[in-house]
Amino acid sequence: MNILILYYSGVGNTKMVATKIFHELQGSHEATLVSIEDLSTDITIADYDSLVIGFPTIHAAPAYPILTFIKQMEQLENSIPAFLFTTCGLYSANTLRIFAKLCEKKNMITILSRSYRCAATDGILLAPAMRIWSRHEKRLDKKVENDVSVFIRRCNDPVVADIPRFKIYSILNYPNKFFGQRFSPPIYTHKQHCVLCGKCRIHCPVQCICKDDEGYPLFDNEKCIHCYRCIHHCPKKALSLTKKRPLLKTLNDGWNWSSGDRK
Numbered sequence: 001m002n003i004l005i006l007y008y009s010g011v012g013n014t015k016m017v018a019t020k021i022f023h024e025l026q027g028s029h030e031a032t033l034v035s036i037e038d039l040s041t042d043i044t045i046a047d048y049d050s051l052v053i054g055f056p057t058i059h060a061a062p063a064y065p066i067l068t069f070i071k072q073m074e075q076l077e078n079s080i081p082a083f084l085f086t087t088c089g090l091y092s093a094n095t096l097r098i099f100a101k102l103c104e105k106k107n108m109i110t111i112l113s114r115s116y117r118c119a120a121t122d123g124i125l126l127a128p129a130m131r132i133w134s135r136h137e138k139r140l141d142k143k144v145e146n147d148v149s150v151f152i153r154r155c156n157d158p159v160v161a162d163i164p165r166f167k168i169y170s171i172l173n174y175p176n177k178f179f180g181q182r183f184s185p186p187i188y189t190h191k192q193h194c195v196l197c198g199k200c201r202i203h204c205p206v207q208c209i210c211k212d213d214e215g216y217p218l219f220d221n222e223k224c225i226h227c228y229r230c231i232h233h234c235p236k237k238a239l240s241l242t243k244k245r246p247l248l249k250t251l252n253d254g255w256n257w258s259s260g261d262r263k
Helices: 013-025 064-072 095-105 140-155 168-182 199-203 229-233
Strands: 002-007 030-035 050-056 080-088 108-117 209-211 217-219
Touching: 002 013, 013 030, 013 050, 013 080, 013 140, 050 064, 050 095, 050 140, 064 095, 080 095, 080 140, 095 108, 108 140, 199 209, 199 229
Parallel strands: 002 030, 002 050, 050 080, 080 108
Antiparallel strands: 209 217
């Protein structure tokens, strides 16, 4: 079976899970792993037998880049079964249902959907220091391995759509979703640490960072999607959500992505 694994990853959690799925499929199936940010015109989705699509949950919704990607896609002539997964800090609410509905319009039929709790890219920056913010869920590798087996089994059966049900408890999260999507703290540059490398600007998925007159990063908060890739990937920890001091730790500090433990 020829399987295409597409993903968008903000800081690295989704890439980690997508890579794990890729390794599980290798050997018994022909698998291709690619980020939507690097997707070339040589890859045609219709040429594949099935799909795996992964993305992070940001404020109880699919991340903006993956939403833009799926909305701009042309509808496939023939239906393709798909395994959808999302990574989230605490819980994903109705993120998978939202995305599965969009996939259905493009003739991509969701036959399996899963949520994986990973290190919280925003929680570690905003909330009081707690271990839960910097760790993945227990036995994550085993869970992914089992889910891949389920996906392959369902691919071999007649395709039956499995759209996630609406989660009633997600209503309790509406205030957080509403205000989180509209009001977020600005990102500050601590110039005494910044080395003007430009990595934050180059790698921003929505190009919301430019340079000021001195060459320091300048942020367009209205365009920012709050993935915080710039903060976590800054080599000198020169960016933070607090004006008074730079970060002490980020998710880029000696992180062992496979085990979920600090080195």
